[in-house]
Amino acid sequence: MLAEIGLTSLIIAFLLSLFAIGASVIGERSGNDSLVLSGRNAALLTFPAILLSTAVLVVALMTEQYQLSYVWSVTDPQTPPIYRFTALWGSQRGSLLFWSLLMSLFTFGAIWLNWRGERRLMPYAVAYMMATLAFFLGLSLFLENPFDRWWILPDLPEAEQVIESAFIPPNAVAPDVERLSETATGLNPLLRHFGMIIHPPMLYLGFVGFTIPFAFAMSALASGDLSTGWIKATRRWSLISWIFLSLGLILGGRWAYDVLGWGGYWGWDPVENAAFLPWLVGTAFIHSVMIQEKRGMLKVWNMVLIISTFSAVMFGTFATRSGVIESVHSFARSEVGFPMLLFWAVITIISVALLLWRRGQGELQDEHQFANILSRESMFVLNNAVFLLLFFSIFWGSFGLPIASELFMGKEVTIGAETFEYFTVPLFIVMYVLMGIAPLSAWGTMSLKRLGNSTTIPMILTIITIIFAIVVGTNPLIAILGYGIVVFAGYVALYEIYKGAKARHKSIGENWFRATIALFQRNQRRYGGYIVHLGVTIIGIGIIGSTVFQTEAQYTLLRGDSVSIQDYTVQFDNYTRAQAVDGRMMNISEVTVFRDGNPIAELRPRIDDYPDLPMTIAGAHSTLENDFYVLFLGGNAERATFRIYINPLVNLVWWGGIVLMIGTFIAAYPKVTATPSRRKRDEVEAST
């Protein structure tokens, strides 16, 4: 019964989305307003329909309905409730449904918030959003149905008796529930980590979110409303998607760091790269639209960027979902690859054709031209160039080169992590330099002298930092230079905030705290952006520290023995075996970490024996200074072998991520207008 409800509401959602496409396009073209409205309502209704469908799947997962083959494949009777719930996106079929749910939620929000303000854009935007939704619902219904059930056909030969079908086949009987629960496979142990619980939904939210600005951009092209309306309507959607995408990437890194046990967080794995690509082009986009809003420039370019972002999103989804790419993400393999490629091609061809048509009609003329190479708009263009060059380099290394060599040489050629670093590090350096300089340049025109003058104070701070780094013994030169470039960008952000607050403090006489708060309220986007830059600086410091200065060593210790590494000493205390609630055996080693003779942490690195797979769980002592990260490689009560990593500053990567989120949140937060009562409250807050 449960499966029938889920399936029916999924079919209804699919039909609604198809109807919404037709009604919106025909209604708009024929000027039939009631048809447009009915298309809108159908689009709104897809959300409750998919929500019901998803709720059914969640109930099935929680209540162990193993006849549903999806439930059978991702949970077993030992699975704890939290992982039963997250099994919703634990594998292909569930995560496609989850994708659709998020897509319909975002569509619902976009219609709700923008219907009145952007009435002219809405019908085509609805059509585009619904086309994407219909495609994913179609995948769920026809190829990867989460409501498929196991059936037995007793009339057939034994090898062909068991089949999977969403509907009850004639003469079929349901399999025995107990046997089903005994054979259920359970969630991949690699995915049992908090990072994995939230990493996929975050990435999906980012991916799905960028569909909204894309739909509005395409609607601007289709409807001829080529004002900045589409950018204004979708600015927040872009920023919110960007937060989720960033968070998804950072959490993915955190997962790899905690679970994969190699002391790193970014391996240039093709699927990681596929998720990074939309981030790169999306970052270019959120910078570039500012020039169109402020100066009426780069209109065609912004369209190209949003089409590319959408393409990268589709490609990222394809890469994670199709399983055709060699990767640590090889949990999913399926037939959705080809339809996804086809859908992507059709949407891209339509979009590019629309863009070329409008451009051909001369409707996308820029209102200003680039006057000066040091102007802020030029800096933005350079920023775009850097992000796109990163995009192409990473695409080339991950996909272009292997595919091209296979096609033209008959042999696949690949490159390793060190080559990716060789390509990208110079570009990242340019990115940080620009992040430092661009906020100081002015719109329109800028002289080198003025630009030079405005960098004085951040430059002095940077030099002080470099001297400090040398004094504390930082080596080699390349790391010192790296720190210099990265912190310069951060100092510029801080200095700009300081300058703004100082101006208010002087002219209006506000105290520093209020001046800073007011500054952020007055220009959330600009100062929120500086906080984001600060976050990126912090991440940069963490990346340099943890890659250039990582220490790695391996020791075998007898019980009670200890070994020294830098100023630390590690002592092997004990080894025990214990059984966890879900039945797995844990081989736990206990070590004490001393620093300069004082105990600072007791760690329990362990190996968990899952039925098919051992899992190495690191023990880590985390401080802002470094992570002391210990892996238990094997042993017994007498002797044990450990691999130890000291990862300096690695936690700044995560903390920088949080700062980055706060900054984006400030930039995206709905405009706060200071009402009298609010002002009063601010005063109270400021005085306390």
Add this chain to the structure above:
Amino acid sequence: MAEMTWEKPKHLEQPKPKNSLERAKFLIGGGLILAAVLYLLISGTMQGARFFITVDEVVNDASYVGQTVRVSGAVVGESIEYDSENAIIRFTIVNIPNEFDDLATALHEALLDPNATRMDIIVEDEAMPDLLQHEAQAILTGELGTDGTFHASELLLKCPSRFEENSPDGISNIPERS
């Protein structure tokens, strides 16, 4: 509303490019950046490129000896030896054909084929990876030594038969409701 197609330009005092010099600066700057990136891409690819080949190809083509390549093969479970104190992993992989429909089946069949080419692997200074087990696909980067052993510097593993939906074994084990 319907007629509105343009946002009014805010600054009508359109600053035209002062001269072709400014334009030339943009072009030269852009050209330099592009050239630099192309140089990085080409030189990086030339240095870092490795052929991704099969066990058959490495073993039977002497020109690969001593050259860094990437190889993929099926792991023979009983061959795995791990010296945890010295962090040395040894195992044997079996050739997987270039073309296959389904990786899990290809791995399974490769290990059953007595004539499939085999190659011994040694990985030094590496923690024992959780996924290194029978019927895993190992993707190794390294070089074939003159001793016939492949010295891997990088090891990536995939276990398609585990945790995959519709595992055939699981299905056939489900008996009819009695």
